[in-house]
Amino acid sequence: MRQRNKPWADTFLQENKHLVIPEAQQHKGNWNKVFGNNNPIHIEIGTGKGQFLVGMAEQYPNINFIGIELAKSIVVTAAQKIMESPQQNILLLNENAANLREIFADGEIACIYLNFSDPWPKTRHAKRRLTYYSFLEHYEKVLTPDGELVFKTDNQGLFEYSLVSFSHFGLKLKEVNLDLHAVEDPTNVMTEYEEKFSAKGQRIYRCRAHFSQN
Template sequence: MRNKPWAFDYLKSNAHLVDVEENYKGRIKEFFPKEQDLHIEIGTGMGTFITSLAARNPNINYLGIEIDKNVMIRVVEKAEALKLDNLRLVLLDANHLNDYFQVSEVDKIYLNFSDPWPKNRHAKRRLTHSTFLTSYKSILREDAIVEFKTDNRGLFEFSLMSMNEFGMTFQNINLDVHAEEPEENIRTEYEEKFSSQGHKIYWIQASF
């Protein structure tokens, strides 16, 4: 996505919806009108997934986390159009989750079509690497679920091994989500694109 020089100012002008300067660091519950269970998506893409989830489940608070300010603009536009009280966004590097969230305050994490970082030397950047799993375990309540979807077979296999070695418990492993698509599945923009190209979609649900 092309760089938009005005992106940061645009996001700041929507401070009611998106936190661009970590103003809610350590106090994310204050960002929402109601205190409810908190589900987060790390890497929002264009926002279809998290906006759809929030619309379906008004009794859950959803927070979308994205590092790219240009991408975040698209998510803000969708969220603003829907006027959902239970949806908020934060411009944040996933490496700093432990700084932003308190221990055990998150109830579920979604990882959708994360960058596969295919080169071995970049393995630590993958969002299912043990470094990130350690962060997730800290901010998640006990027995909470991490839900992961990808079309990338290599990343899927890496994630299975990484989660298994970390001692996580697999609640669900689906090797072809669209073969018999679960009713609760929400297709992301990338999911639609990759599926139309004949890629299988892999899905993992696991807990610590």
């Protein structure tokens, strides 16, 4: 998701450290203390404008949510959205998902959401896809033994690639949905992209998976 550069972003982040947590690595293994409770922790990699996080936090007040986003301008937009909400169970990190294991301890996360990730369609960029095996290695470590990976996209090519990637890595698929909105799942919280694409009649694909030892 591209957004215009916000020259005041650094100042905003400095003024809102209670929401966008700086130096996230210092909290590795202690994120429940940051939230002040022992509720399960779910993370979304790639926050968009924050709509998914706010919707999930409202629907599941006894779960802690952390949004991870590398682009500073997007983090700011998501933070502004969250600040408009009364929900207190959301935090944001301006971090690279490649550093996931430096931020979270093994088994610290109960669920990981990958929503409408960049498909990186060129073969030479495959390792940048969030469902590439090097990312799956990180997910496997930080997830709890019964942890779940939930992947949603409108991109059929990325979905097919991801299913193969999951299979090769040894993940077990709990759900493979080729037309999510056709089943009218009442628990589904839509992202901004999802609303846009589904309004155009595009299919939304979703799968839920867990690692084979779980």
